[in-house]
Amino acid sequence: xxxKQIILDYIENKKYxxxxxxxxxxxxxxxxxxxxxxxxxxxEILIQNDFEVETNIAGHATGFIATxxxxxxxxxxxxxxxxxxxxxxGHACGHNIIGTASTFAGIALKQLLHEIGGKVVVLGCPxxxxxxxxSAKATYVKEGIIDDLDVALMVHPGNExxxxxxxxxxxxxxxxxYGKSAHASENADEAxxxxxAMISYFNGVAQLRQHIKSSQRVHGVIxxxxxxxxxxxxxxxxxxxxxxxSRHELDKxxxxxxxxxxxxxxxxxxxxxxxxxxxxVNEFIKSSKLDDLFAKYATEMGEAVxxxxxxxxxxxxxxxxxxxxxxxxxxxxxSRNLVGHxxxxxxxxxxxxxxxxxxxxxxxxxxxxxxxxSNQALLDEIIExxxxxxxHKK
Numbered sequence: 001x002x003x004k005q006i007i008l009d010y011i012e013n014k015k016y017x018x019x020x021x022x023x024x025x026x027x028x029x030x031x032x033x034x035x036x037x038x039x040x041x042x043x044e045i046l047i048q049n050d051f052e053v054e055t056n057i058a059g060h061a062t063g064f065i066a067t068x069x070x071x072x073x074x075x076x077x078x079x080x081x082x083x084x085x086x087x088x089x090g091h092a093c094g095h096n097i098i099g100t101a102s103t104f105a106g107i108a109l110k111q112l113l114h115e116i117g118g119k120v121v122v123l124g125c126p127x128x129x130x131x132x133x134x135s136a137k138a139t140y141v142k143e144g145i146i147d148d149l150d151v152a153l154m155v156h157p158g159n160e161x162x163x164x165x166x167x168x169x170x171x172x173x174x175x176x177x178y179g180k181s182a183h184a185s186e187n188a189d190e191a192x193x194x195x196x197a198m199i200s201y202f203n204g205v206a207q208l209r210q211h212i213k214s215s216q217r218v219h220g221v222i223x224x225x226x227x228x229x230x231x232x233x234x235x236x237x238x239x240x241x242x243x244x245x246s247r248h249e250l251d252k253x254x255x256x257x258x259x260x261x262x263x264x265x266x267x268x269x270x271x272x273x274x275x276x277x278x279x280x281v282n283e284f285i286k287s288s289k290l291d292d293l294f295a296k297y298a299t300e301m302g303e304a305v306x307x308x309x310x311x312x313x314x315x316x317x318x319x320x321x322x323x324x325x326x327x328x329x330x331x332x333x334x335s336r337n338l339v340g341h342x343x344x345x346x347x348x349x350x351x352x353x354x355x356x357x358x359x360x361x362x363x364x365x366x367x368x369x370x371x372x373x374s375n376q377a378l379l380d381e382i383i384e385x386x387x388x389x390x391x392h393k394k
Contacts, residue, residue, distance in 0.1 A: 003112050003374070007366045010108050011359060018104045018362070019355045021045065025096040026350040029085030032127025032134050035062040038083035038096075039124055042103050046122060049107045057124070058143045060136045064124035065145065066103075068110045074118025075379055077369040078149035078324070079106045080137070080317060082128045092341050093129065094157035094333065094349035097358045102154055104358075105365035109373075118373040121149060128316055130172050130278050135316035138279030146323040150379065151290065153368055154317065155361040157349060158330030159338035161303040163291040167284040167328075168217070168243040169250040170314040171276055175201060175220075175261050178271040181234035191232040195225055197268040198236040204260035205240070215312070216253055217243040239277070243314060246393075247282045284318040285389055287325040289382045293371065294329050297364040303331065325386040331364075333357045 025038045039062040043053045046066040057063035083099035085091050106122040113120065123145070127134040140146050179192035205218055212218070220240030226233030242257055244250035258274045265272035295305045317328045334348035348354050372379050 003116065003370060004367060006112060007108050007370060008363060010111055011104065011363050011366065014104070015359045018100050019358065022096045022100040022355070022358055023350055025083060025099065026091045029090035031087060032084040032129055032131045033060060033062055035083050035126055038062075038099060039064060039126070042081060042083065042099055042124060046103060046107065049110060051110070051122065058136070058139045058145065059133065060126045060139060062124070062126045063136050066106070066122040066124070067119065068106075068113060069119045070113035070117050072113070072117030074116065074373050075150040076119040076121055076148060077109065077372060078121045078123055078146075078152040079103070079365060080152055080154040080320065081122055081124050082154070083124070084127050084129050086129055086341060089341060089343065090346050091349050092343065092346035094340075094345065094354065095128065097157045097333070097349055097354060097361070098154060099124075101358050101361040101365065104362035105153070105369065108362065108366040109369040112370065116370070116373050120369070127278075132277055134172070134278035135281055135319070137316040138281060138319040141319045141323055146320050149324050151372060151382065152317075152320045152324055152326040153365050154328060155365060156328060156330045157333040157354065157357060158340070159332065159334060159336055160308065160330065161298055161305050161332045162308060162330050163295060163305070164284060164286050164328045166245070166286070166312060167318050168215075168245060168312045168314050169247045169283045169318070170241055170243045170281045171250060171254045172278050173240045173242065173254070173257070173275065174273070174277050175238045175240060176273045177201075177236045177265060177268070179232070179234045179268065182232045184230045184232050188232060192234070192269045193232050194236040194270055195233045197264045197270040197272070198222060198225065198238060200264040200267055201238070201261055204264060205257060208256060208260065212253065213244070213249070215245050216249070217241065218253070218257060243312070245283055247280070250280075279316065279319075281314050281316045282318045282322055284315070284328065285321040285386070285393065287321070287327065287382055287386050289378075289385050290325045290327050291329060293368050293378075294327055294364060297367045298329070298331070301360045301363055303360065322390070325382045331357045331361050
């Protein structure tokens with residue numbers, strides 16, 4: 001039987017098991033670096049399918065590396081599995097689909113490795129949504145884990161099916177001011193007002209926005225602004241995101257935002273702390289030839305692959321793309337007006353349409369892996385294109 005058909009038949013025969021797995025993860029949403037159930041569920045099925053699994057990866061307790069090595073010559077195909085949820089919204093970004101589809105694709109492709117050679121690696125990637133010690137893929141890049149892959153594949157649920165789009169580099173920053181408390185009426189002259197410092201900081205950022213590029217973003221919220229109106233706060237805390245089209249630009253923007261925090265502290269006599277709470281996320285280096293391969297198999301699976309301007313977001317998959325050719329396309333799970341990080345998107349991630357997208361996504365990814373192992377000339381072209389783009393990137 002043709003290898004392609006073997007993969008398709010395998011996924012068809014096993015699809016209900018993986019739909020149930022996706023639903024189990026969806027029903028037990030876990031925040032970044034706390035994905036104990038999801039990580040265990042995915043690693044258990046990988047172990048059952050003869051993958052060698054390492055856990056607790058590079059300071060991420062819920063990370064894992066699952067490897068199946070044919071011991072025959074061939075490339076290493078990486079599948080990126082995400083499985084964290086959003087605070088208060090559960091799986092409103094559909095990571096239950098991502099983690100399950102990547103795992104399913106890796107296991108399906110593994111069925112043929114004894115004939116075609118190569119290696120399959122399923123990387124369990126915690127905390128894509130960020131947070132404390134978030135964006136595990138960026139850690140994996142720093143630790144050299146991504147260096148072992150030839151390509152990295154994944155598919156994200158969305159309101160349409162489309163190729164990888166541009167993303168922004170992002171830093172997630174905590175700003176804290178430390179002052180001296182006093183009664184707001186009786187001895188205010190003795191205080192150092194940490195809320196004044198924070199308000200000055202916000203005003204400074206607002207003034208900065210006039211002088212940054214239209215593609216750059218600075219946005220944040222006050223997490224702690226004081227406890228009572230008649231007590232001058234001695235502590236305030238805000239969290240900000242800075243975004244830009246490249247890491248080079250972003251480093252400069254983040255430095256300017258830090259200077260504003262320093263100025264606000266000096267102005268009010270407060271002390272301050274400013275810095276990242278997680279890994280920095282880099283912009284995406286797109287590999288059009290690899291995305292063309294996605295579009296080829298997505299079309300074969302009945303998906304209408306469209307091109308559109310979807311605006312800018314950020315993902316730590318961008319960090320992976322700085323090392324190896326990587327894709328981050330989307331696959332349709334609902335209506336055109338479906339928006340991520342909403343209750344409607346959460347429901348779509350466990351809907352019949354979402355389940356169908358999971359199965360089609362697993363087929364697309366597995367067939368991509370099959371062709372990349374079987375067609376060395378195409379893989380070489382993809383790698384050459386990626387290296388060329390990296391070499392010319394400013």
